[in-house]
Amino acid sequence: MNALGHMRQEPELLPDAIEAAAAVGPRVVCAAFVGDSQTRGVVRAACERQFPRHLVRDGGTREALEYLAENEPPRVLVVDVTDSQNPLNAMLPIVAAFSDETRVVAIGGVNDINLYREMVEVGVSEYLVKPIDEKTLLGAFSRLHDKPATRAPEPVAGRRSLIAVMGARGGVGTSTVALNAAWLIAEEQKRRVTLLDLDLQCGTLALALDIEPTRGLREALEHPNRIDALFISSASVKLGERLTVMAAEEAVDQDIHYDPPALDRLIHALHEQSDCIVVDLPRSAAGARTRILAAATAVVIVTDLTLPALRDSIRLLTLTRQLAPEARIVVLANRTEGRQNNVPRKEFERALGHPIDRILLEDGKAAAAAANSGKPLAAASPKSRTVASLRAVTRTLLPIERKTGPMRLLWWRRAS
Numbered sequence: 041m042n043a044l045g046h047m048r049q050e051p052e053l054l055p056d057a058i059e060a061a062a063a064v065g066p067r068v069v070c071a072a073f074v075g076d077s078q079t080r081g082v083v084r085a086a087c088e089r090q091f092p093r094h095l096v097r098d099g100g101t102r103e104a105l106e107y108l109a110e111n112e113p114p115r116v117l118v119v120d121v122t123d124s125q126n127p128l129n130a131m132l133p134i135v136a137a138f139s140d141e142t143r144v145v146a147i148g149g150v151n152d153i154n155l156y157r158e159m160v161e162v163g164v165s166e167y168l169v170k171p172i173d174e175k176t177l178l179g180a181f182s183r184l185h186d187k188p189a190t191r192a193p194e195p196v197a198g199r200r201s202l203i204a205v206m207g208a209r210g211g212v213g214t215s216t217v218a219l220n221a222a223w224l225i226a227e228e229q230k231r232r233v234t235l236l237d238l239d240l241q242c243g244t245l246a247l248a249l250d251i252e253p254t255r256g257l258r259e260a261l262e263h264p265n266r267i268d269a270l271f272i273s274s275a276s277v278k279l280g281e282r283l284t285v286m287a288a289e290e291a292v293d294q295d296i297h298y299d300p301p302a303l304d305r306l307i308h309a310l311h312e313q314s315d316c317i318v319v320d321l322p323r324s325a326a327g328a329r330t331r332i333l334a335a336a337t338a339v340v341i342v343t344d345l346t347l348p349a350l351r352d353s354i355r356l357l358t359l360t361r362q363l364a365p366e367a368r369i370v371v372l373a374n375r376t377e378g379r380q381n382n383v384p385r386k387e388f389e390r391a392l393g394h395p396i397d398r399i400l401l402e403d404g405k406a407a408a409a410a411a412n413s414g415k416p417l418a419a420a421s422p423k424s425r426t427v428a429s430l431r432a433v434t435r436t437l438l439p440i441e442r443k444t445g446p447m448r449l450l451w452w453r454r455a456s
């Protein structure tokens with residue numbers, strides 16, 4: 041018996057794919073979240089017969105989501121949806137967090153053929169109505185391997201996605217997050233991305249990538265009629281097939297005055313050449329910030345856990361909710377290790393009124409390797425755990441969609 045209590049080895053009843061998965065490591069093959077003790081007992085008995093490594097917990101859709109946010113998706117997920125008023129909506133973020141091989145069995149309280157069809161449409165393999173018995177559940181398990189695996193839906197191509205990354209304090213890793221998110225979307229999600237460093241004077245992206253700084257960006261942002269496709273292609277650097285970078289190093293002897301329509305025009309022109317724009321937003325340019333936030337489809341607030349950072353995270357979050365009410369908001373904590381003056385996570389979250397979606401691990405070795413090679417962290421050290429967290433967060437930044445009958449559903453993938 042291992043640390044998860046009710047797991048044991050009994051491989052003979054496994055479908056092939058599940059058996060193969062079971063052989064490679066201690067990954068949970070089936071995870072079940074069930075709200076009432078009677079159904080939980082049935083699920084536990086069926087799981088013990090069917091799966092070598094399983095866990096059965098008290099819970100429902102919320103607990104399943106929490107589990108998926110922290111763990112590798114299991115091959116089979118059993119979710120009690122009776123904790124939700126709207127089971128279909130509750131299942132959407134769960135489906136979005138699947139791996140390609142996951143099959144889901146939903147257990148509900150409503151016997152409705154339309155709900156059943158909609159569940160199947162969004163990717164649920166089996167929908168069972170309470171009360172269930174062991175035989176019914178085993179029957180559902182045995183049908184799972186005949187069904188095509190639930191495919192994680194792909195991010196929407198061609199939508200005008202703009203990801204704004206901003207830091208609550210200086211040096212918290214904003215540029216690191218922006219650069220790696222852009223690189224991961226371009227290289228792993230295969231989207232055309234433009235990475236725009238709006239700190240025209242002291243931005244670090246050109247330096248980090250060891251590229252020639254963009255010339256003319258300042259004039260363009262002061263004189264919008266200069267912005268056209270020709271300007272953009274001459275003012276940007278292409279890295280690989282899909283990533284384009286605009287990052288300047290303007291003189292530091294004068295303030296830069298962004299002409300707001302110029303910024304709009306630049307964003308419009310960049311949308312023409314890319315599926316997604318990632319903006320590294322400096323803390324100094326308030327005018328640019330409001331303009332970019334208003335156009336953002338996702339906003340990442342990077343913060344450490346100090347009191348000043350909490351104050352400024354609250355202000356940035358409030359501004360984001362005002363200017364980008366529809367945008368996906370992600371709060372990332374970074375540079376938190378080895379500090380005496382951290383606010384405890386729970387208190388930070390309570391004061392902020394938003395969860396910290398991820399805490400990035402400190403990886404000085406990987407950061408140094410990236411800096412020395414002029415590459416993003418994700419390219420220089422793809423196996424770093426910090427990169428794994430960045431990858432999981434980045435997967436949640438582009439909206440995904442699935443057609444359900446006449447409906448088109450758009451939602452955000454959760455970190456998994």
Ligand SMILES: Nc1ncnc2c1ncn2[C@@H]1O[C@H](COP(=O)(O)OP(=O)(O)OP(=O)(O)O)[C@@H](O)[C@H]1O
Pocket residue numbers: 207209210211212213214215216217244374375400401402403404407408426
């Ligand atoms: N998780 C991490 N582990 C180790 N080093 C990190 C981590 N995150 C960021 N760094 C390093 O911290 C330094 C500052 O990062 P970065 O330039 O991304 O911060 P920033 O918030 O953009 O700073 P600024 O406010 O100056 O724009 C860099 O040297 C970067 O490599």
Ligand SMILES: [Mg+2]
Pocket residue numbers: 214215216243244
């Ligand atoms: Mg920076």
